[in-house]
Amino acid sequence: MIVDGVIVLLQSNTGFDLYLKDCETVFFRYGQFISWEKYMILRIFLSLVITLSTSAVHAFTSDAVSCVQHQLNSAGYDAGTPDGLIGQKTKKALTEYQEKFGVLSKRPLDQDHALVFCRLLGQTKADFKQHWPTNAGMVNIVFGDLATPTKTADKLFVARIRSKVDEVHRKVQRLFGIELAAPINVLIGNSAKDVEALKKSYEPRKIIGFTNTATEICSSFKNLSATSLPNAIVLCRNGDARIGSEIDTLWLEFLIAHEFVHAYQFQLSGAIQATSDTAVLEHGGPQWLLEGAAQVIANHLATGLPLAEYRNRMLEKLDGRVPKLSDVDELSDLKARKNEVYRMGVVAISDLIPDENYSKLGQFYVELGRGNDWADAFEIVFREAVLEGQ
Numbered sequence: 001m002i003v004d005g006v007i008v009l010l011q012s013n014t015g016f017d018l019y020l021k022d023c024e025t026v027f028f029r030y031g032q033f034i035s036w037e038k039y040m041i042l043r044i045f046l047s048l049v050i051t052l053s054t055s056a057v058h059a060f061t062s063d064a065v066s067c068v069q070h071q072l073n074s075a076g077y078d079a080g081t082p083d084g085l086i087g088q089k090t091k092k093a094l095t096e097y098q099e100k101f102g103v104l105s106k107r108p109l110d111q112d113h114a115l116v117f118c119r120l121l122g123q124t125k126a127d128f129k130q131h132w133p134t135n136a137g138m139v140n141i142v143f144g145d146l147a148t149p150t151k152t153a154d155k156l157f158v159a160r161i162r163s164k165v166d167e168v169h170r171k172v173q174r175l176f177g178i179e180l181a182a183p184i185n186v187l188i189g190n191s192a193k194d195v196e197a198l199k200k201s202y203e204p205r206k207i208i209g210f211t212n213t214a215t216e217i218c219s220s221f222k223n224l225s226a227t228s229l230p231n232a233i234v235l236c237r238n239g240d241a242r243i244g245s246e247i248d249t250l251w252l253e254f255l256i257a258h259e260f261v262h263a264y265q266f267q268l269s270g271a272i273q274a275t276s277d278t279a280v281l282e283h284g285g286p287q288w289l290l291e292g293a294a295q296v297i298a299n300h301l302a303t304g305l306p307l308a309e310y311r312n313r314m315l316e317k318l319d320g321r322v323p324k325l326s327d328v329d330e331l332s333d334l335k336a337r338k339n340e341v342y343r344m345g346v347v348a349i350s351d352l353i354p355d356e357n358y359s360k361l362g363q364f365y366v367e368l369g370r371g372n373d374w375a376d377a378f379e380i381v382f383r384e385a386v387l388e389g390q
């Protein structure tokens with residue numbers, strides 16, 4: 001229904017309401033509007049977070065920056081000798097290019113967002129893609145202790161991981177229909193110690209965002225756990241756990257699919273080359289959407305359960321304690337009430353894409369990469385879907 005230019009979608013049976021104000025703002029609240037003042041304060045706060053996170057850029061070379069430099073040079077805009085460092089010449093060349101051909105992204109050219117520019121530039125001309133980082137869009141699997149497996153169980157695990165990672169990668173790629181400009185790194189450890197060693201061996205590139213300890217990452221969950229960082233997916237197997245017995249095959253596929261969605265989110269929105277070890281996806285949108293997207297896509301690919309049914313299962317698990325979306329949108333919420341973030345994410349997404357058009361979940365991150373804040377990106381991608389649902 002539409003009231004005074006305000007589109008209101010009521011999901012009374014789920015206990016959460018989603019309000020879209022006309023123009024560019026989006027408000028989620030349980031039966032009430034967030035005030036305009038509060039919303040603006042939130043926006044200013046978010047833009048500050050982004051500014052702070054991107055201002056602490058050190059001299060740091062990257063393939064993504066070299067990519068941008070090569071592409072600008074081929075287009076006839078002098079970015080200097082491609083050296084992976086962002087200097088005045090590179091910035092000037094990009095500015096001139098964008099003045100002539102239109103804005104690729106409203107984000108600043110820095111190490112955090114260079115990959116986004118590299119990808120967007122590559123899409124303007126097929127020839128430019130030759131400058132994308134090596135193995136763009138491919139998967140780069142790195143085993144630690146399991147690099148040369150000897151035990152039968154280990155060999156089977158390694159073989160299964162390789163085939164599943166490939167299979168899931170193809171499925172996610174097909175579903176999003178989006179080309180990535182960098183490889184997806186998948187690091188697989190066999191214990192906390194192994195994960196720690198993998199992290200070290202990955203220096204000096206660093207596994208960006210590795211703030212949890214390896215023990216936390218390997219916290220035994222169904223004998224195979226995972227975490228996603230801006231430039232890598234880290235999987236941790238519990239010692240001798242075997243595929244098909246201690247490690248459920250469906251779980252393996254679900255977990256890998258979930259993490260691949262995060263890899264897309266990171267690359268598309270532009271946090272992959274963050275230079276600090278504490279980098280997180282600051283402008284990645286609300287946590288319920290970040291995790292909910294990973295959950296619904298993993299469910300779609302691994303279990304094939306219709307979204308409506310998956311939504312009902314999550315509602316049952318919430319057991320009447322349906323949180324406000326605003327209570328599951330911060331990183332701190334993910335830490336404090338992870339299950340609620342995941343479950344509420346699934347419920348909300350099922351209302352955003354009643355047509356099960358999962359590619360929209362990827363498009364949202366493309367819009368973030370173009371420099372839209374999450375409220376604007378949300379409006380661009382989901383507004384139509386919400387209207388269809390009236």
Ligand SMILES: [Zn+2]
Nearest residue numbers: 258262291294
């Ligand atoms: Zn996740």
